[in-house]
Structure formats: structure tokens, C-alpha cells
Amino acid sequence: MHIKQLESLAHALARSGVLCLRFTCRAVNFLYRTRAYSAVVDYLKTHERYAPNSLFLGGRSMGARTAVAVCKLMCDKQKDAVQGVLCLSFPMNVPGKPQTHVERSRDLLALSQTPVLFVSGTADNMCEQNLLQSSMHAMKSPSAVHWVKDANHGLAVRGRTEELVLEEVNPQIIAWVLQHK
Structure with a gap:
């Protein structure tokens, strides 16, 4: 929970x-x-005080895959249940095994209209x-990607502080969320 990227993004x-929950x-x-993840979202959507009128799901690494899977489940029930999905460092493949992208992209390809933003490193x-x-x-849903030059799976870039990387990434994400809200 105390991943600096996610804390920084939540504050931004x-x-x-x-x-941001x-x-x-x-x-x-x-x-x-x-x-x-589904249980948390279901609880939030039925909460009297905090039920959102627009909902974005997101995650980092395996959490990004999970967010996409939850989005698919929710949109199977109600077409416009989710306004967008944010995928930080989506683990498209197991390192050295590019063929694993077939399984890992299945839920992405099943989305039909929910916008998806990927934020990934060029060295991931x-x-x-x-x-x-x-x-x-191949996706039916609109998608966009922000590539962080030379960043690895943790979005770390040699020679750049984490704060500088977050100063690049956070405004991109906020602009995308506000555009799709």
C-alpha cells in the first residue's frame, strides 16, 4: 500500500x-x-455517503491486470459501469517469455468500450x-500509452529521481482521467 508512485498519484x-480509494x-x-477487488468496488458503489457517480479502476503491475479483469466483470453486467482503467506497469509478458502475452491480454481484448491508459517504461x-x-x-476499447523513457517495471530511470518521474507521469494520468470523467 505504501508504494510511493501510488501515494503520489492519489495525492495528485x-x-x-x-x-481516490x-x-x-x-x-x-x-x-x-x-x-x-470486485468486493471492494461493489461495497463502494453501494455506500450511501461515498457512492461514486463515475468510476475509474486502476492498479500497478498485477494490480493493473486485476483492474482490467474487474472492469470486464462489471461491464459484462452494466455496459457503462466503468469510465476508464489505468494500468501502471501492466505485466504484458513474463520476462523472456513473450508468448505469455496471449493469456495476459485476454481481458484487455474483451473490453468493448472502456478507455484504457497504460503507463509503462521503455525498458520494462x-x-x-x-x-x-x-x-x-487489437483492442475494441480506446487505449493510449504514455512511455517513460528508459524506465524499468518499477518506473525507475537511472539518473532520474523517482520524484522527477512522478512529475512526468502524474499530470498525464490526471489529464486522462479528467478527459474521460
């Missing part, structure tokens, strides 16, 4: 007037994470640029 979103699921099991060994670009081209 809040300063822009966007309520963060939570963590320590389990590594993808199906368990999806059920837990878990998100080969050509595989992400190919999946984006």
Missing part, C-alpha cells in the same frame, strides 16, 4: 478533485485478487513495447 488526483491485496493468486522487461502496441491495436 485528490488535489485535482478526484476521490487505495487498497492492497497481498495474495499473489490472480483469481483471489480479482474477487477481493515485463511489458515489451511491441507486444503492448499489438494488443492495443
Whole structure:
């Protein structure tokens, strides 16, 4: 939960007037994470005081895959349930195994209209640029990507502080959210 990127983004979103709920699921099991994420979203949507009138889902790495899976489940029930999905460091493939992108892109390809924003590093060994670009081209949903030059899977860039990278990334995300709100 205390990942600096996510804390920084939550604060930046809040300063822009966007309520941001963060939570963590320590389990590594993808199906368990999806059920837990779905339960949190279902609770939020029925909460008397905080029920959102627009909903964006997001995550980092495996959390991004989970957010896409939850979006698919929600949109299967109600077409416009989610206004957008934010995928930070989406793990498109297992390092050295590009063929794993087929399984990992399945839920992305199943989305039909929900906009998706990817934020990934050009040196991310878990998100080969050509595989992400190919999946984006095949998606029915509108998608965009912000590539962080020379960033790895953690969006770290040699020679740049984390704060400088976040100063680049956060405004991109906020502008995208506000555009699709």
C-alpha cells in the first residue's frame, strides 16, 4: 500500500478533485485478487455517503491486470459501469517469455468500450513495447500509452529521481482521467 508512485498519484488526483480509494491485496493468486477487488468496488458503489457517480479502476503491475479483469466483470453486467482503467506497469509478458502475452491480454481484448491508459517504461522487461502496441491495436476499447523513457517495471530511470518521474507521469494520468470523467 505504501508504494510511493501510488501515494503520489492519489495525492495528485485528490488535489485535482478526484476521490481516490487505495487498497492492497497481498495474495499473489490472480483469481483471489480479482474477487477481493470486485468486493471492494461493489461495497463502494453501494455506500450511501461515498457512492461514486463515475468510476475509474486502476492498479500497478498485477494490480493493473486485476483492474482490467474487474472492469470486464462489471461491464459484462452494466455496459457503462466503468469510465476508464489505468494500468501502471501492466505485466504484458513474463520476462523472456513473450508468448505469455496471449493469456495476459485476454481481458484487455474483451473490453468493448472502456478507455484504457497504460503507463509503462521503455525498458520494462515485463511489458515489451511491441507486444503492448499489438494488443492495443487489437483492442475494441480506446487505449493510449504514455512511455517513460528508459524506465524499468518499477518506473525507475537511472539518473532520474523517482520524484522527477512522478512529475512526468502524474499530470498525464490526471489529464486522462479528467478527459474521460
